[in-house]
Structures are given as structure tokens and as C-alpha cells.
Amino acid sequence: xxxxxFGGASVKSADGVRNLEKIVxxxxxxxxxxxxxxxxxxxxxxxxxxxxxxxxxxxxxLIQKVVDYHEAIISELFGNSRATVDLLVNDLYDDLREIVxxxxxxxxxxEYDRIVSFGELISTTIIAAxxxxxxxxxxxxxxxxxxxxxxxxxxxxxxxxxxAKLCNEAFTGKxxxxxxxxxxxxxxxxxxxxxxxxxDYTAAILAxxxxxxxxxxxxxxxxxxxxxxxxxxDVQIIPTLSYKEAIELSYCxxxxxxxxxxxxxxxxxxxxxxxxxxxxxxxxxxxxxxTKQINLPPIYxxxxxxxxxxxxxxxxxxxxxxxxxKIFGVLASYRLKSSLVQTAAISFSLCVDYNxxxxxxxxDELKDExxxxxxxxxxxITIRHYTKEIVDKxxxxxxxxxxxxxxxxxxxxxxx
Numbered sequence: 409x410x411x412x413x414f415g416g417a418s419v420k421s422a423d424g425v426r427n428l429e430k431i432v433x434x435x436x437x438x439x440x441x442x443x444x445x446x447x448x449x450x451x452x453x454x455x456x457x458x459x460x461x462x463x464x465x466x467x468x469x470l471i472q473k474v475v476d477y478h479e480a481i482i483s484e485l486f487g488n489s490r491a492t493v494d495l496l497v498n499d500l501y502d503d504l505r506e507i508v509x510x511x512x513x514x515x516x517x518x519e520y521d522r523i524v525s526f527g528e529l530i531s532t533t534i535i536a537a538x539x540x541x542x543x544x545x546x547x548x549x550x551x552x553x554x555x556x557x558x559x560x561x562x563x564x565x566x567x568x569x570x571x572a573k574l575c576n577e578a579f580t581g582k583x584x585x586x587x588x589x590x591x592x593x594x595x596x597x598x599x600x601x602x603x604x605x606x607x608d609y610t611a612a613i614l615a616x617x618x619x620x621x622x623x624x625x626x627x628x629x630x631x632x633x634x635x636x637x638x639x640x641x642d643v644q645i646i647p648t649l650s651y652k653e654a655i656e657l658s659y660c661x662x663x664x665x666x667x668x669x670x671x672x673x674x675x676x677x678x679x680x681x682x683x684x685x686x687x688x689x690x691x692x693x694x695x696x697x698x699t700k701q702i703n704l705p706p707i708y709x710x711x712x713x714x715x716x717x718x719x720x721x722x723x724x725x726x727x728x729x730x731x732x733x734k735i736f737g738v739l740a741s742y743r744l745k746s747s748l749v750q751t752a753a754i755s756f757s758l759c760v761d762y763n764x765x766x767x768x769x770x771x772d773e774l775k776d777e778x779x780x781x782x783x784x785x786x787x788x789i790t791i792r793h794y795t796k797e798i799v800d801k802x803x804x805x806x807x808x809x810x811x812x813x814x815x816x817x818x819x820x821x822x823x824x
Contacts, residue, residue, distance in 0.1 A: 409579075410435060411623040413442040413589060413611040418626050418685045420447030422484035425535055429542055431626065431688050432584065440579055440614055442589045443535055444607045445527025446481065449474065450590075457523040460508045461516050467508050475501055478530055485538050493537040500530050517561035521591075522599045525552075528588035528607075536586040545583045552593030554578040555613055557600045563743065564592050564600035572617035579618055587614075608666035612680075616672035623678060625665065626685040631693035632657075632664050634707045644705060647691075650698045653792075654680075656817070660790040661711030661747065670695070706798040711747060711788040715762040716809050716821050717771075719778040720755045727756045738773055742766040747788050748819055750810055757810055759788050759821050783809065787824040794818040 412432065418424050424446075432441060445453070452474050459467040478497065486493055504526050512519050532548060539546035554575045557564025579585050589607025592600050602609050608625060615623045629637060631645040632654075649657075651674040658667040664682060673680050674697070683692035719735065721727070735756065739746060744766055748759040760767070762784060771780050786809065789802055793816060803820050810821040 409438045409440065409618055409620045411440050411442065411611045411615045411618075411620045413607055413623065413625045414444065414685065415607060415625075415627060416444040416447050416449065417628050419443060419531060419535065422481050424685075425481070425485060425538055427685060428535065428626075429539060429544070431685065432539070432544070434688070437621070438583060440585045440587060440618070440620070441535075442587055442607055442611045442614065443528065443532050444589050446478070446531045446534075449477065449527035449531070450524055450604075452477070453524045453527050454520070456504075456508070457516075457520045460523065461512045461519050463512070468505075471501075471504060471508065474504075474526075474530075478534065482534060485534070486541065489541065492541075493534060496533045496537060497530055500526060500533060515561065518598070521561045521601045525588075525591040525599045525601065528591050532586050532588050539584070539586065547582050547585050549578050549582075549585045549587040551587045551589075551610065552591055552597075552599055554587075555592040555610065556595060557592045557602070559594055559598065559600070561600055563603040564594075566592065566602070566613060568613075568617065570595070571613065575614060575617045579614070603666070603668070605663075605666050606668070608669040609672075612669045612672040612678075615678050616676055619676065620678060622681060623673065624681040624683055626683055626688070627664070628684065628686060629664070629682075630684040630687060630690055631682050632695070634705050636663070636710065639710060640708075645693060646704060646707070647693055648698055648702060649693065649695045649704075650702070651695060653702075653704070654695045656792065657707065657709065660792070660817075660819075661709045661788065662707075665695075704793050706794055707792040708798065708802055709790040709792075711790070712824055713762050714747060714759050714786050714788050714821070714824075715767060716757065716759050716783045716786050718755060718757045718781045719774060720781075721778055724754055726753060727751050732756070735774075738770055742770045744770060748810065748812065748821065750812065759786070759810070783823075785824045786821055789820045789822060791818045792816060 414428055456470045459470055482490055536546045536548035556567045556570045589610040590601055611623050632649055633643045635643045637643045651670050655670045658665050677697045679694050679696040681692055681694050744760045746758045746760050750757045774780055791798055806822045808820050808822055812819045
């Protein structure tokens, strides 16, 4: 069995879906295809969730935009032969409208998960119907009945034991399965999600519990690059990476794979291929159980939308383990993830992903005990396998708020 994962960029149009079909047809092995929401539909559905939860008047208008986007793709793919797919997607549109016809609960995260999940449900429904029409033995599988999490909405924790049993029941013995990334379900059939951009993680979970031969993530880049080609010129492909190096890169903010993806694969030594859906004939990169020394080039990662936070206890007490534990507890309660931390005797600085609402709530909670200073709109630059020349090139004379270096990695917090 093989696992293929296609992100939103790969299926953002009818041409993208046709290209998926071509790639899927190149293998004669049993295949599970994990698909994200089409294009920027997760963003569009986040707007729906926000409007609904905050009881705004534009919820129906925002839903219609979601419908219109998918209808345009359906029209181009199916033409006049769309009766079957219409029945299926119209049920999903109705389910979404039914949710917003009632008052929201008091939990934003719960409402977020059950609304945003429609992106994956609609995309996979369209793709499975198209592949069937094209003569492939494609079966649509609802991953919410196979991958089971707790009720930690927006970042569910997977119960691997239950999920393994249900996934084997759902996927084993089927030639071609089309299922959803990013979403999951609870034992009480509530919808959860695995964290933003979590479709890679879905593919890794399925590979682990189904003992897949390998996983391939199809992206708009030719493999794992040493820098983002949208930001830098003269980037290069890294043909082979170890699991350890991949985890380091994903933790530092590399967008090539989701941070949770590597562990389920490493546990069973399942290789992960990163290949281009634009040029599928090229080999791309592989992340695997590679133990030999690899001479890697400098790898640099720009993590934007960060905020630098500095805390100083008002009573001038030391920043010791007990205080650190409480600070990280507050961070976790607001689901703010630290990208970098630095301590001194009576101060503590950290760089976190910026979520304006949650960040301000966290600051309000901390400011009674701490003097709180922060800079928004900062950028975290990470350079793995750094050299003096590459540091000078990327940082140069820029103002640096925080700098950290060890043997392999240099990190700099700078104004964006």
C-alpha cells in the first residue's frame, strides 16, 4: 500500500483535479489518496466560522462564495454529466447551512472544526466522483470514522490504538481510497481537526497504522529545498534527509511538511517522498532512516507573523523552573506556540506565532505578575548548517532583537 497526499494548491482548479488523476493512474499498487480542501477554502471557511460564531450578518453570503467556487470546478469537470456529484455535494452544502441556521455554542473551537471540515469533505467528494466517472475504482472514505481523537478541538490528540483498528477496517482490501486530510472524529462522532496544515500528519498516521510502503506528498516545489523559492533565488533541492533533520526543519518553521508528520513514519521506518505535482516525473526528495553523514548546504527558513514577548517579574524574583512552568501553561491554554525562548536572571523572552485575539488575552493574564513588553510584526530567521557568509547575506546590518547559535543552527529575531 502507498499513501499519496495532495494539498490545496494541487487541486485548486479543474486542471489540478485532472492532474491528480494522471498521477494516481501511474501506480498499480493499492493506494490511499489524502486530499486537502481545494485552494484557499480553509481560509474561506474560517471566515464563515468567525461570522457564524460572532453572529454577523454575512454568514450566508460567505457560504455562497464557498459554494460558487466549488460549483465552477464541478461544471468544468463534469459538464452536463453532473447529476450524481450534485446529489452528494448538495447534501454537504445543506449540512453546512443547517449548522449556521442555529445559534452557535459557547465553544469557538468546536464550531470552527465542524464548519472548516467541509472544505475537505467537499473536495474529496468531488474528486472521488470524478475518478469514478473516469473509470477508476475509487471509494470515498470518511476519515472522521477512522482516525479518532480526543475532544481537544482544533488540535485533536490521536488515539492510535482505536484508529489503527478502524483504519484497517475502512481501508484494507480497497484498490483506491479517497479520503480527507486535516480532519478527524471523536468516539461520540464529533468532528475535530489535527491542527492547521495537518493533512501531512493525516497521511503519516494512515501510513503508520496501515503499514504502508511509503508516503508521497505532492507539492508545487520539486522537493525539499534549502530555502523558500518564493523568497530566494538560487535555491537547491536536497535529495535525501534524515528523519532527525526533517524534524529540526519542521520545528523551525519549514513549510515543506507539518511538524507532527515525521514521528509516525520514523516509528516504522516508512520513507516520505516530497515530489512536484507540476513535474511528477522528477524524483524529488526522500526523508528516511538515513544514518550516514550528509554534507548539507545551509538551509534557511523565514518564519513570519511572529511576535517577540519579553517578561520581567514585577517583584524582581528569578526566572526559575516554577515560573517557566506557569508561563508555558498560560501559553498552552491560549494555544500559542513558542518558536524560540531565551532566559536571563530576571527576564524571559520568547517568539510566538501571532494570533491577535489570543495573544492579547494572554498578555492581560500575565501583566499583573510581569512587566510585559512585545514587538509585533517580527520575523524569525533560522539557518541550519550556517556559515559566516550566509549569516552576513541574510541578516547583514539588520536590527537583531534576539540571537541564538549552537553548533548547527543560528536563529535571529528581526523586524519583518
